[in-house]
Amino acid sequence: MAVAAYASLVSLTHVLDNVHYRAQLRRLHVDIKLIESLQEGVNSLLDILEVNHRSKSQKAENLWRQISEVNLEIEEIFDSHVVSQLQKESQGESSDLGARSFDEDLDTMIQKVDCIKRELSMVEEVVVGQQTRASVPAGGSSTAASAVGKNIIVGLEEHVIKITGELARYEDKLQIIPIVGMGGIGKTTLAKRVYEDKYVIERFDVRIWLTISQEYSVDEILQGLINDGKVERHGKNSDGLGEILRKKLYGRRYLIVMDDIWTLQAWDDLRRFFPDNGNGSRIIMTTRLSHVAGSLGSHDPYPMTFLDANTSWSLFCQIVFDEENCSHRELEQIGRVIVRNCRGLPLQITVIGGLLAKSDMKKEYWESVAENVSSFGNASNDEHCLNILLLSYNNLPIYLKPCFLYMRAFPEDSEIHVATLIRFWVDEGFITTKEDKSLEELAMEYLKDLVDRNLLCLHKHYAVTGKIETYSIHDLLRDLCISVSKKENFLCSTRIQNISLVKEGERTNPFTLGVITPSASHGNPPVCCDNKVTYSHMKGLRLVKVIDEVGVAHDSLVQHTKLRCVSLPMYKPPMFMFSSTLHLLWNLQTLLFPHLPSVVLPTEIWKLPQLRIIDFKDVVLPKPPNVRDEGKDFFILKNLQSLTTARNFELTDEILGRIPNLKEIRIKYDKSMKEWNTNLCNLSRLHKLERLTVVMTLQNIGFPNSLKFLFLMSCRIPWSGMSMVGSLPNLEVLMLWYTAKGSEWNPTEGEFLRLKRLFIHGSDLVDWRADQYHYPVLEILGLSNLPSLEEIPLGVGDIPTLCTILLSNCSESVVDSAYLILEEQKSMGNDILKIHVSDDSEDEDEDEDYESV
Structure with a gap:
C-alpha cells in the first residue's frame, strides 16, 4: 500500500500548488494559511514515507491505506469547492458564501493529516529499530553502463552463428526456424541480433519483424507484415490483407521474424499467406512453448539453453x-x-x-x-x-x-x-x-x-x-x-481520458466538450471495475461529458472534473468544439488532439494555469481576457511547455508574458497572415525555447539563443540570411523545407558550432562552398529535392563526426560527389561514414520529419 499512498501524496502536492496559486491571485476564496498548513502536513507525510515505505507491519499497511483514502477525500473536497466557485463566477454570482465552508473542510482535513503523522511517528521508531540488511536501499549510482545501451550479447555469439548458418544453408524451399526457450532466456535478443546481422541484411530482399501478443488479431498481424512492422488501417478483411501480403512477398527472398508465438492457431491463421518462392526465404519464430515449436514445421526447433x-x-x-x-x-x-x-x-x-x-x-x-x-x-x-x-x-x-x-x-x-x-x-x-x-x-x-x-x-x-x-x-x-x-491497490483511478466518439464508417456529427454537475439524486456515475473502490465514498461527482449537436450527453465518456489529460486519438475525427465551461477542468494539464481539424479555443484556456501541453493539428489561441478591471491578477501559464500547431499566432507582449517557460512552439500562418504584423521578432523573448517550427511567413524572425531545434518551412530566407541562424550558440538540428532561396551558399567559419544534423529539402541551390570548419560537429547531412545542386563540397567529408549522408531526388553529380567522399574517407581508414540514396518522387510529410528528429 505504500506505493499507492506515495503516488497519491505526490499527486496531491500538485493539486495544492494549483489551489495555492489561484488563491494568491485572488481567483479563489479560501484561507491561504490553511492551504500552506495542509501543504506542510502533506510534505511531512512524504518525507516519512520515503524513509519507511519498506515497512510491512500491519500497522504501517493500515496507515498507508489511510493516507490514500484521506488524499482522495482531500482532492474531492478541493474539486467540489473549486468547481462550485468557478461555476458561480461564470454565472455572475458571488462565491464568497462558500469560502467559510471551504475553510471548515480544510481544517478538518488538516486534523486528519496531523493524526496520521502522529501515528506514523510511532511506526517510524519501530521500522528503524527492526530494519534488516535485506531492506537496505541501493545508495548512489555507479558509472557502469546498462546492458541496454551497450547491446550486450554475451553467450549468444555461438547461437547467432548457427542461426545465420541456417538462413544461408542451401535449401530453396521456404523454411520455418522455431527458437524455443523459457521467458527471459534470450530468444528475442538472439532473433534481433540475427535480424540485424550484416550478412542477413544483404541476403534478403525483404525483412519484417513483428511481435505477436497472446491476444492477437489476424488483421493487425497482416497489417504489420504489409507495412514492415507498423499497424495501419487498410479497410480490408483478412483475405484482402493476406492477398496484399502475398503480392508483396511473391518472387522475393524474404525473412520474417514472428516474435513470441503462443499458439499454433496463430500460425494456422497466417501460413496460407506466405508464398514459397523456391528462393531460400525463411521465417523465424520465437516461442516459450515446446509443443508449439515442435509443430511449426519440418525444421527442428532451435533450443535456447541456460x-x-x-x-x-x-x-x-x-x-x-x-x-x-x-x-x-x-x-x-x-x-x-x-x-x-x-x-x-x-x-x-x-x-x-x-x-x-x-x-x-x-x-x-x-x-x-x-x-x-x-x-x-x-x-x-x-x-x-x-x-x-x-x-x-x-x-x-x-x-x-x-x-x-x-x-x-x-x-x-x-x-x-x-x-x-x-x-x-x-x-x-x-x-x-x-x-x-x-x-x-x-x-x-x-x-x-x-x-x-x-x-x-x-x-x-x-x-x-x-x-x-x-x-x-x-x-x-x-x-x-x-x-x-x-x-x-495501485492505479485504481484515472486522470487521462481518451475520447473515442464514433466507430469507423459511422456518420460523424459535431461534438462539444462540456461540464455538467448532477444533483445528489443522480448518485454516482457508472465507472469501470478498477475505479469502483476509488469512487465508492464519493457523492455528486462533477462530470465531464461529450455532448452532440442536439444536446445528448454520451454517458460512456463520463469523467470527473479532476481530469488532467483529454485526448482524441482519431485519424478522421468529427467536428469538435470546446465550450466556455472548459475552465471547470481546473487541473487540466494536457489537451492532445493531434489529428483534429482547425479549432478555435475559448478564452477560458487562459484560466488553466496547470496546462503543460496544447497539441493540435491546427489551433487558434484566443487573446487573453483582461481581468485587472475585476480587481484580480491574471494567470500566467508558467507550466506551459509545448504549443503546437498555433495558427496565425500573434506574438504580442501580452501573450508572451503569459507563457514565459515555453520550450516548444510550432507556428503556422495562412496566406491571409503573411503580410500581417505578427511580431515574430518577439520570439527572442522566450528565453527557454528549445524547439521552434515556423511555417509560411515572410517576416524577420527573432531566434532566442536557447534554441536547439529549428524547422523553417516556406519562409523564403536568402542563404545570406542563414548567418543569424548559424550564430545560435546551442543549435543542434536545422531543417530547411522550401525556405532557403538563392543559388549560392557561402557559410562563414565560426558559425554552426554545435550543429549535429542538417536537412535541406527543396531549394534552387547550385553552388555550396563549405568544409569541416563550417560545421565542425555535424553528424548527419540530409539533402532532398535539390535538382540544381552540382555537388556536395568535398571538404564536408573531412568533418570528423560525420557518419551519415542521406540523399533523395538529387542530381547524379550530387550522388557521385557523395560516393567520392565515401571512397576518399575509406582510403583514410574511416569506416563510419554511410551513404543512403533513395528516389522517392513524393515530398516527405513535414509532420513525420518534425516528429522523427
Missing part, C-alpha cells in the same frame, strides 16, 4: 562494471554467489546486474542481495524468476516505483513512445516538483534510471538520427507490474 558459469559471470561483469572482469576484488566472491543463484537465466542476471550497477558498491549491500537471491534456491523456475525480479523492484527508490508499476497500463508487447510515457507520468502526478528542473526533465531522468536498472529496454530508435523513439518492457516484468499493482 548460460554456463563463465558466460554468466562475463555478462554480469559487463552489466555491473562495464568490463569483462570484476573491478572490485572484495565483491567478486559475493558476486559469483549471486550469479550462480541466477541459474544462467540472462534476464535475471541482467536485472540483478542493473540493480547492483546502481548501488554504491558496498560489501554489506551486496551481501544482503546475495542472501535474498540464495533464499529462492528451492523454488521452481517460474517462481524463482519472479522472486529475482521482485527483489529488484523492492530495492527501487520509492519515487521510481509508481512509474515502473504504471507500465501495466500498456498492452502486452507495446512499443511505448518516450514522449507519451513521460506525458502520462506527469499527467498522473507521479513526478515530484523540484525548483531547478521541470517535471518533464525529472521524468526523463526517471526513465533513464529504469533503463539503467534494465527494467525497461530500448525497442526502437530512428535509423536516421539515432534518437530513441520507443521503449518496451519484458513480458515477465509486465506480469510483475500487474501482480504488485493488485497487492498495492
Whole structure:
C-alpha cells in the first residue's frame, strides 16, 4: 500500500500548488494559511514515507491505506469547492458564501493529516529499530553502463552463428526456424541480433519483424507484415490483407521474424499467406512453448539453453562494471554467489546486474542481495524468476516505483513512445516538483534510471538520427507490474481520458466538450471495475461529458472534473468544439488532439494555469481576457511547455508574458497572415525555447539563443540570411523545407558550432562552398529535392563526426560527389561514414520529419 499512498501524496502536492496559486491571485476564496498548513502536513507525510515505505507491519499497511483514502477525500473536497466557485463566477454570482465552508473542510482535513503523522511517528521508531540488511536501499549510482545501451550479447555469439548458418544453408524451399526457450532466456535478443546481422541484411530482399501478443488479431498481424512492422488501417478483411501480403512477398527472398508465438492457431491463421518462392526465404519464430515449436514445421526447433558459469559471470561483469572482469576484488566472491543463484537465466542476471550497477558498491549491500537471491534456491523456475525480479523492484527508490508499476497500463508487447510515457507520468502526478528542473526533465531522468536498472529496454530508435523513439518492457516484468499493482491497490483511478466518439464508417456529427454537475439524486456515475473502490465514498461527482449537436450527453465518456489529460486519438475525427465551461477542468494539464481539424479555443484556456501541453493539428489561441478591471491578477501559464500547431499566432507582449517557460512552439500562418504584423521578432523573448517550427511567413524572425531545434518551412530566407541562424550558440538540428532561396551558399567559419544534423529539402541551390570548419560537429547531412545542386563540397567529408549522408531526388553529380567522399574517407581508414540514396518522387510529410528528429 505504500506505493499507492506515495503516488497519491505526490499527486496531491500538485493539486495544492494549483489551489495555492489561484488563491494568491485572488481567483479563489479560501484561507491561504490553511492551504500552506495542509501543504506542510502533506510534505511531512512524504518525507516519512520515503524513509519507511519498506515497512510491512500491519500497522504501517493500515496507515498507508489511510493516507490514500484521506488524499482522495482531500482532492474531492478541493474539486467540489473549486468547481462550485468557478461555476458561480461564470454565472455572475458571488462565491464568497462558500469560502467559510471551504475553510471548515480544510481544517478538518488538516486534523486528519496531523493524526496520521502522529501515528506514523510511532511506526517510524519501530521500522528503524527492526530494519534488516535485506531492506537496505541501493545508495548512489555507479558509472557502469546498462546492458541496454551497450547491446550486450554475451553467450549468444555461438547461437547467432548457427542461426545465420541456417538462413544461408542451401535449401530453396521456404523454411520455418522455431527458437524455443523459457521467458527471459534470450530468444528475442538472439532473433534481433540475427535480424540485424550484416550478412542477413544483404541476403534478403525483404525483412519484417513483428511481435505477436497472446491476444492477437489476424488483421493487425497482416497489417504489420504489409507495412514492415507498423499497424495501419487498410479497410480490408483478412483475405484482402493476406492477398496484399502475398503480392508483396511473391518472387522475393524474404525473412520474417514472428516474435513470441503462443499458439499454433496463430500460425494456422497466417501460413496460407506466405508464398514459397523456391528462393531460400525463411521465417523465424520465437516461442516459450515446446509443443508449439515442435509443430511449426519440418525444421527442428532451435533450443535456447541456460548460460554456463563463465558466460554468466562475463555478462554480469559487463552489466555491473562495464568490463569483462570484476573491478572490485572484495565483491567478486559475493558476486559469483549471486550469479550462480541466477541459474544462467540472462534476464535475471541482467536485472540483478542493473540493480547492483546502481548501488554504491558496498560489501554489506551486496551481501544482503546475495542472501535474498540464495533464499529462492528451492523454488521452481517460474517462481524463482519472479522472486529475482521482485527483489529488484523492492530495492527501487520509492519515487521510481509508481512509474515502473504504471507500465501495466500498456498492452502486452507495446512499443511505448518516450514522449507519451513521460506525458502520462506527469499527467498522473507521479513526478515530484523540484525548483531547478521541470517535471518533464525529472521524468526523463526517471526513465533513464529504469533503463539503467534494465527494467525497461530500448525497442526502437530512428535509423536516421539515432534518437530513441520507443521503449518496451519484458513480458515477465509486465506480469510483475500487474501482480504488485493488485497487492498495492495501485492505479485504481484515472486522470487521462481518451475520447473515442464514433466507430469507423459511422456518420460523424459535431461534438462539444462540456461540464455538467448532477444533483445528489443522480448518485454516482457508472465507472469501470478498477475505479469502483476509488469512487465508492464519493457523492455528486462533477462530470465531464461529450455532448452532440442536439444536446445528448454520451454517458460512456463520463469523467470527473479532476481530469488532467483529454485526448482524441482519431485519424478522421468529427467536428469538435470546446465550450466556455472548459475552465471547470481546473487541473487540466494536457489537451492532445493531434489529428483534429482547425479549432478555435475559448478564452477560458487562459484560466488553466496547470496546462503543460496544447497539441493540435491546427489551433487558434484566443487573446487573453483582461481581468485587472475585476480587481484580480491574471494567470500566467508558467507550466506551459509545448504549443503546437498555433495558427496565425500573434506574438504580442501580452501573450508572451503569459507563457514565459515555453520550450516548444510550432507556428503556422495562412496566406491571409503573411503580410500581417505578427511580431515574430518577439520570439527572442522566450528565453527557454528549445524547439521552434515556423511555417509560411515572410517576416524577420527573432531566434532566442536557447534554441536547439529549428524547422523553417516556406519562409523564403536568402542563404545570406542563414548567418543569424548559424550564430545560435546551442543549435543542434536545422531543417530547411522550401525556405532557403538563392543559388549560392557561402557559410562563414565560426558559425554552426554545435550543429549535429542538417536537412535541406527543396531549394534552387547550385553552388555550396563549405568544409569541416563550417560545421565542425555535424553528424548527419540530409539533402532532398535539390535538382540544381552540382555537388556536395568535398571538404564536408573531412568533418570528423560525420557518419551519415542521406540523399533523395538529387542530381547524379550530387550522388557521385557523395560516393567520392565515401571512397576518399575509406582510403583514410574511416569506416563510419554511410551513404543512403533513395528516389522517392513524393515530398516527405513535414509532420513525420518534425516528429522523427
